[in-house]
Amino acid sequence: MNESRVHLNSDEALHQAASPADGLGDLRADESGVFWLAADPVSGARRLWHWCDGRAKALTPSEMDVASHVNGYGGGAHTRLGDTVIFVAGDHQMLYRQKLTGGDVQPWWSQPETRYGGLLADPLRQRVLAVEEKGNSRDASQCLVALNDDGRCVLAEGADFYDAPTLTADGMRLAWVEWNLPHMPWQRSRLCIADLGSDGRIVQQHTWDGGSAVTQPRFAADSSLIVISDHRGWWQPYRLTGDTAQAIGDIPTDHVPTPWQLGECHHLWPKEGGLLMRFQEGAATLWQVDEQGHAHRRLLPEASRIIGLAMHEQWLYAITQGQSHAARLVRVNLGDERQETLFALPTPDDPPLPTLISTPASETERVTAFVYFPDVAGDTLPPLIMRIHGGPTAASYPVFDPLARWWTLQGYAVADLNPRGSGNWGRAFRERLAGQWGRLDVDDAVALADELVARRLVDPERLFLRGQSAGGFTVLNTLASTQRFRAGASLYGVTDAVRLASQTHRFESGYLDWLLGDETAKHDASPVNRLDTFVAPVIFFQGGRDAVVLPDQTLFMAAALRGQGVKAEVVLFPEEGHGIRHPANRRRLIARELAFFAAHGGDVP
Secondary structure (H helix, E strand, O other), rough: OOEEEEOOOOOHHHHHHHOOOEEEEEEEEEEEEEEEEOOOOOOOEEEEEEEEOOOEEEEEOOOOOOOOOOOHHOOOOEEEEEEEEEEEEOOOOOEEEEEEEOOOOOEOOOOOEEEEEEEEEEEEOOOEEEEEEEEOOOOOEEEEEEOOEEEEEEEEEEOOOEEEEOOOOOOEEEEEEEEOOOOOOOOEEEEEEEEOOOOEEEEEEEEEEOOOOOOEEOOOOOOOOOEEOOOOOEEEEEEOOOOEEEEEEOOOOOOOOOOOOOOOOEEEEEOOEEEEEEEEOOEEEEEOOOOOOOOEEEEEOOOOEEEEEEEEEEEEEEEEEEEEEEEEEEEEEEEOOOOEEEEOEEEEEOOOEEEEEEEEOOOOEEEEEEEEEEOOOOOOOOEEEEEEOOOOOOOOOOOHHHHHHHHHHOOOOOEEEEEOOOOOOOOOHHHHHHHOOOOOOHHHHHHHHHHHHOOOOOOOOOEEOOOOOOOOHHHHHHHHHHOOOOOEEOOOOOOOOOOOOOHOOHHHHHHHHHEEEEEEEHHOOOOOHOOOOOOOOEEEEEEEEEEEOHHHHHHHHHHHHOOOOOEEEEEEEEEOOOOOOOOHHHHHHHHHHHHHHHHHHOOOO
């Protein structure tokens, strides 16, 4: 499928905006072809695709969602084993298998109340390695297992969490990442390396602990082990020899995003060097480097976000987004630099390009935003929608976003803020929210609004906020702290930190202590306990099956605001979880949000 550029009218732009901007992911490649997930434009289900012999085809039915729910965020939901693919069904987490040649999917493995993710094929032993999570979300336990037609073998247990199993080419060495509560994987984790016997069981194991966090271990072509660690303040690659870690390169920048999902890949090490991502001013760049990490050429220069990498023989495969293109799967021949687009989401012929805006956050710190501007006549200043990403350690990227384009077609400017706490800017920046969430991020939102107003880029009387998950917490706390904004939209946002800490799933069960502090601090920072300072109206969007931010928290917050005389609307999607995925539901969300902002001062002539 070649990349396509199309001219869209407003209705068509709305339909495109209802599709996830990063609708491709979970990339794998080997001698049988390339495998990835793509969101179905009709059902919203993530389908498994296969590219081979010059053509792409969907392997899984349109109604079947392929997704892991381990840790609530999943990742690594498929792998190839022989002439079949093994994948996780999103609704009940059963493992299925399907022939590459097609046919019906067949059940392969399941256990009650069990989820799987981070799948990795072990072709030597005809089995699949996986992170197994058993039990309900609050009291679950994890282990690293091997599964085959004959049964299940536990390889590692005892830690609270596991991620990133990886094997040497000969299948005789295994590495993975593990960590314990109350930490998140980017706060404190360790690397485990093991020798495997002929039966596939661990015969010898040791641990490398750099004193900080590790992620994405990879065995190079020469079987040396390379891992990303941030013990020196940045996510940087290190080559391990025993307990000695040698830095590869010396550029002080993050080389991977914050590890929220299993099975991610942002660096590869074929013969004579590697393929390494680096962040520059919040944008991802991809480089071919030598064994010491010195760059000798940049690859895919049009990309500003790298969603995933894979490689087979001389071909590098990448899922990327760029400032002027939607998500696409490309491949590059590292020998002659030929480049091909294998699969792409449609890109309009007039994508709005982001402008980098930087503003002081303190005497020594700056925060940045990527701003998309509409076409306006004369000296007219557009209204602003400021978007706050989730996490709060996620990040906004300077990429084509169909939703941002749709907003600009309606006459709005759109600003994607990276407040303190965001990923991709180093450990110190990511950890600035320790005990300060709901304060520093609010300051940053106000500072950006002031900067855009001072530059006469937006209308100071028509400023709006929008945030999802952790970003919703920032939106609500900002509205409770200032009357600078006319209205806000909270998409499955945190409202009550005390209740969230006691009810949310196990993966994040200790995170709020780090972000906010003790129970008193959580209480004081919760928007639900700041009702008397709200003035601006709020619209809430909530999934009925959300296991991260429970629906009753959103319903209670909205009712409490109405009790204070503040206008508060709730749009509930009963079948959705933590995120609104179905295209029809997303279209409904976007239309209701626009109508809400327009009704509260954002109407554009």
